[in-house]
Amino acid sequence: MDAQTPVPVPPPGCPAHAAGGRIPLYGPEFAADPQAYYAYLRHYGPTAPVELAPGVEATLVTDYPAALQLLQDNGSFRKDARRWRAFNEGLIPPDSPVVPLLAYRPSAMFADGAEHLRLRQAITDSMARVDTRLLSRRTEQISDYLIAQFSSRGSADLLGDYAKQLPLFVFNQLFGCPAEIGDRVLFGISGMFDGVNAEKAAEVFFGAAAELVALKRNDPGEDVPSWLMQHQARLSDQEMVYQLALLMAAGTEPLRNLIGNTLHRLLTHDAYAYRGGLIDEALDDTLWENPPVANLAPHYPAADMEFAGTKLYAGDLVMVSFAAANTSPALATARQSGSNRSHLAWSAGPHGCPSKEPARQITVTAVENLLNKLPDVELAVPEESLTWRPGPFNRGLTTLPARFTPTAPATARTSAREETAARTEQPSAARGAERGGMWSSFLSWLKK
Numbered sequence: 001m002d003a004q005t006p007v008p009v010p011p012p013g014c015p016a017h018a019a020g021g022r023i024p025l026y027g028p029e030f031a032a033d034p035q036a037y038y039a040y041l042r043h044y045g046p047t048a049p050v051e052l053a054p055g056v057e058a059t060l061v062t063d064y065p066a067a068l069q070l071l072q073d074n075g076s077f078r079k080d081a082r083r084w085r086a087f088n089e090g091l092i093p094p095d096s097p098v099v100p101l102l103a104y105r106p107s108a109m110f111a112d113g114a115e116h117l118r119l120r121q122a123i124t125d126s127m128a129r130v131d132t133r134l135l136s137r138r139t140e141q142i143s144d145y146l147i148a149q150f151s152s153r154g155s156a157d158l159l160g161d162y163a164k165q166l167p168l169f170v171f172n173q174l175f176g177c178p179a180e181i182g183d184r185v186l187f188g189i190s191g192m193f194d195g196v197n198a199e200k201a202a203e204v205f206f207g208a209a210a211e212l213v214a215l216k217r218n219d220p221g222e223d224v225p226s227w228l229m230q231h232q233a234r235l236s237d238q239e240m241v242y243q244l245a246l247l248m249a250a251g252t253e254p255l256r257n258l259i260g261n262t263l264h265r266l267l268t269h270d271a272y273a274y275r276g277g278l279i280d281e282a283l284d285d286t287l288w289e290n291p292p293v294a295n296l297a298p299h300y301p302a303a304d305m306e307f308a309g310t311k312l313y314a315g316d317l318v319m320v321s322f323a324a325a326n327t328s329p330a331l332a333t334a335r336q337s338g339s340n341r342s343h344l345a346w347s348a349g350p351h352g353c354p355s356k357e358p359a360r361q362i363t364v365t366a367v368e369n370l371l372n373k374l375p376d377v378e379l380a381v382p383e384e385s386l387t388w389r390p391g392p393f394n395r396g397l398t399t400l401p402a403r404f405t406p407t408a409p410a411t412a413r414t415s416a417r418e419e420t421a422a423r424t425e426q427p428s429a430a431r432g433a434e435r436g437g438m439w440s441s442f443l444s445w446l447k448k
């Protein structure tokens with residue numbers, strides 16, 4: 001902060017007063033009004049001292065040009081979390097809620113240089129083989145199925161009943177999961193995100209992913225795991241499991257929040273008036289103003305350095321606030337005249353999201369189909385009563401209660417049924433359906 005800058009005044013209720021000068025990016029106050037925190041953090045200059053969870057310190061880049069500079073400089077900044085000094089010195093509480101996301105795993109997200117290129121190329125080449133028209137059709141079928149579960153009720157939680165479920169089902173499709181493995185994948189990943197018995201959930205998820213890898217090695221299909229293992233990068237079984245876990249984790253949680261935040265925007269801003277063409281606009285505005293991944297891109301300086309006026313030391317945790325950079329008042333004019341897609345919601349540089357296009361496509365299809373099937377859907381509670389999930393990384397609602405005119409539940413169309421049965425049905429489908437997991441219920445519905 002330079003000498004001219006007035007002393008920042010913390011937002012109302014901000015516990016900055018008690019956090020040793022570091023601004024906490026957790027707790028109900030932050031979740032209720034993160035933009036007040038970002039406005040406050042900007043007073044420090046392009047970077048600010050924050051606390052991600054009790055005892056976990058980081059430097060947060062809030063300025064758009066500085067964020068771009070960091071994201072594109074993989075010489076000075078590294079992604080390998082084994083460089084995280086505070087973690088190596090035992091200063092991070094092992095049970096801290098931020099450890100599962102920040103601690104090192106052998107995936108593209110934590111790799112640098114040639115190793116990153118190899119893993120990332122395998123991911124981008126495999127995702128590029130996804131047939132976009134088929135992806136839209138699959139997403140619409142899944143959307144129809146989820147809507148059919150609540151359409152006759154006249155009310156639903158569009159977060160828990162829809163936005164949260166749809167990406168998980170889409171990934172089971174992309175992964176060509178047979179019923180029984182798919183049920184365990186959904187159970188495991190949901191538990192890991194919800195933090196309910198997370199250790200057991202992770203065990204179930206990784207067990208199912210390893211089984212899926214073994215299955216695809218023996219019996220490859222037209223699906224992402226099979227394409228990944230056929231790639232010239234020649235991934236080992238362990239690398240396969242970690243890249244599948246990365247795809248699922250990096251895909252489903254942000255997708256849930258992108259669908260949720262876009263629906264929230266459409267239901268709370270009359271200007272969009274629910275017309276098809278405006279869904280794209282609401283989506284772009286969400287990516288600018290309420291991005292699902294709010295603060296992430298953990299990086300570690302390779303050596304002591306000066307960055308944007310701040311002294312950083314080798315192994316310091318430095319993160320980017322996509323939400324703060326996007327909403328910088330200095331950008332407001334440029335945003336009107338420049339590209340409407342130059343926000344940082346997908347990050348940028350070598351680790352920027354490799355799946356923007358499928359993610360957009362899934363979101364638009366999910367939102368459009370819901371608005372088509374429930375044309376008079378509206379918020380069922382006052383907007384001010386909605387609450388957001390706590391934590392520094394993701395920006396997402398806890399619930400999105402809505403009401404609409406009840407309709408008879410749809411059944412799967414015959415053409416969809418035949419096509420899907422041909423592509424995804426595996427011998428174990430019937431056994432899984434008997435056990436009544438979410439994925440097997442969907443496969444059974446398709447067969448009706």
Ligand code: HEM
Nearest residue numbers: 108109250251254255293296297345346347351353355359
């Ligand atoms: C089909 C769905 C998606 C898939 C498969 C996917 C996959 C990935 C992968 C593999 C990475 C790591 C890339 C690397 O380190 O080289 C990544 C990064 C990222 N993705 Fe996505 N993603 C999806 C959806 C989304 C959505 C909906 C958003 C939010 C708008 C998003 C935002 C990001 C961001 C901000 C990063 C950088 C994170 C960081 O550096 O810490 N992604 N994504």
